[in-house]
Each structure stands twice: as structure tokens, then as C-alpha cells.
Amino acid sequence: MQLTLGDVARSREDITLGTVAGIADHGEGKLVVLRLPNGGLSFVEPCSLVVVGRYAPPASTRRSVVALVFLGFALLVAYISCRSAEDLGADWLLTLFAGLGGFKVVALAYQCWARLTGPRRFRV
CATH class of the missing domain: 2.30.30.60 (SH3 type barrels.)
Structure with missing residues (x-):
């Protein structure tokens, strides 16, 4: 536990x-x-x-700003991924998946950051 x-x-x-x-x-x-x-x-x-x-720390201004920065960067990466796939001649489905993949990579980076900076859990 x-x-x-x-x-x-x-x-x-x-x-x-x-x-x-x-x-x-x-x-x-x-x-x-x-x-x-x-x-x-x-x-x-x-x-x-x-x-x-479970204890959830209150959201600070700094943490909210970092979340917004990650969201903006994720949208930018998704747009670039979609445009790149479209320029290479991909179908609409592959273009959509390229955008989702780009967004998910940045979202995973944010989740890792949030886990590392969140409250420390100890095993009992």
C-alpha cells in the first residue's frame, strides 16, 4: 500500500x-x-x-502556468505532425493519427513531470 x-x-x-x-x-x-x-x-x-x-495538493499559479505551456506546446506539435503527414501525401486517417501521436507524446511528458513533482508516496 x-x-x-x-x-x-x-x-x-x-x-x-x-x-x-x-x-x-x-x-x-x-x-x-x-x-x-x-x-x-x-x-x-x-x-x-x-x-x-487521497491527498491532492492545491493547484498553484506556477503549476497552472506550466500546464498551459505544455498544452500550447502539445497543440503546436499536433499541428506540425498533421501538416507534415499531409505534405507527405498521407490519407486523412493517417494525418489524424499523426496529430494524435504528437499530442500524446507531449501529454506523456507532462504526466511524467506531474508525477515527479507531485506529493511523495511511501510504501507501507
Whole structure:
């Protein structure tokens, strides 16, 4: 199971709901630390934990600008791919697939960037 700080999780043992605050290590294994709504802490074994919601960081202005830049670049690459395929004498279907392929290459680059700069997940 992969968790990040801020994920909302529930314990199967005593039905406590809280956010993941970290990992505590003891002699027999690891325990997940849940921060409860009343301010207390609860230590739960990873096997008895159910993830209710994932933490999503709020979109910053910088991240939104990067997304728009990638979108504009992807549209430019798709246009260039379509024009190149058309100039080589491709049919309309091959031209369409060339444009989709060019767009997808840039979209994959954006997804990789977003995954690398997103919240860190740790294995429990």
C-alpha cells in the first residue's frame, strides 16, 4: 500500500477516521500514525487500514502556468505532425493519427513531470 502525508484513512479495528501523519517503526514492524479530528494520534497496522481519500495538493499559479505551456506546446506539435503527414501525401486517417501521436507524446511528458513533482508516496 502506498500512502502520502495527508491521505484520509480509516482503521478496520476501531473504525477511527483520520489523516496520515507518518510512520512509526517498532520491533515487530511498521505502524501508520493517524491524526484524529480531536487532535489525538492513533497507531494502526498497515494491514488494517483502508484508504478513504487521497491527498491532492492545491493547484498553484506556477503549476497552472506550466500546464498551459505544455498544452500550447502539445497543440503546436499536433499541428506540425498533421501538416507534415499531409505534405507527405498521407490519407486523412493517417494525418489524424499523426496529430494524435504528437499530442500524446507531449501529454506523456507532462504526466511524467506531474508525477515527479507531485506529493511523495511511501510504501507501507
